[in-house]
Amino acid sequence: MVLVNYGYNFYSWNLATISYPTVKLGGNRAIVVTVDIVRGPGSSGYVPPIPVTITLNYVDTSRDPWVTVSPSNVNIPPGGTATFSLTVRPPSDAIPTTYIGQIVVINNVTGWWNSIPYTFNVFTTVDGNFKVLTSGANGRWPILNRIRGANDWAWRYESGDWRWFYARPSGSNGLAFEFQALWSAPDTSLIAYALGPDGQFAGVFYGQGASLHYHLGSGVFEWSNTGAGSIQNARRVVIFPAVEYRYWLYPHTKPETGVYTFIVRTALYDGITGASEPFTAQIRLLPAAQKLPSTIIGSGSATIRFSLPYIVGSMDAYMSRPYTPLLSVDQRYTPIYASISPSTLAGPYPANTQFTFQVNVYHNGAPGQSVDISALFLARLPSLPVYMRYNNNYYRETDSYIFEDWLTLTR
Structure with a gap:
């Protein structure tokens, strides 16, 4: 026998591939698969029999109909x-x-x-209704509505199986996207990310550009999900990527109407469904009734109005300059004044309540200087708590999410 390939993994799932099998195996050869179970350093001397499922897939090429x-x-x-x-x-x-x-x-x-x-x-356009990104024509491998357990507990952060999707807002009035990934097995856990058209995270905060997750090192993650009702049955992750992101990021166009990238990857993989597990990714746009203007010259006031499709426990509003790029003297040192009112709202407020905020800015710098200012809204959404699991104990980590808009103040 000739060793063609092998795989090893400190996990419950493994993969070995063979390229050009008809060439390497020849006409009369067969594939022999062996599985060796190696016990961990903390296990007892005797390891009981462990059931192993072996799946063999043959992936061929064909004429591309598209x-x-x-x-x-x-x-x-x-x-x-x-x-x-x-x-x-x-x-x-x-x-x-x-x-x-x-x-x-x-x-x-x-x-x-x-x-x-x-x-x-291929990208799609989204509006205020949920659109399922994992449903539609595909005809390729890997299957895009299933995710595999390509995790390795002895490697690095990026270990895992990744899927990505592309979408753009239907208009210029979007405040944020709502992106969800839902799975089925109880011990699976997924992480979601979102990138803007310029490649930056669509918001630097957890719950914006990435879902809250804890990497314990060497490709090992803590289990998490976005709960609703029974925390064990939620099995989903929810983020609100900003359409207009700026805080601690770099300048880009506003309004931003380009194509965004939405990513789902495995943090943990249960394995009870076999070599792959079905999952669903869906997205919708959360519009604002009124957004901040792109630019204010000298000084002025502006209004931002928006609602959220969830109960809001409370909301705090902040005005903050991004301070990036770090080498930009204007962004870091231009003297300005910025305020927002109200700064605190004590709820709870019913879903779809419209919130109105007044922004006041004043430029006290030299002519020609410009500085960007972010309006940040910290909203508590009690129906979307993020739960973590450690040593089989569930604990509520947060139910707060950041929403964002920004403007340029120049003189």
């Missing part, structure tokens, strides 16, 4: 060149993610062939 090449045949003289056009037509219900493929070029005279890889992204 991509065409023109021309399909061409005569090229010695030393000549040819130009080919690639046309991508994904179906209207294509899952909004990244797709890859290859163009195979064959020399019909010599039999020589080569492959040219291509990739393209």
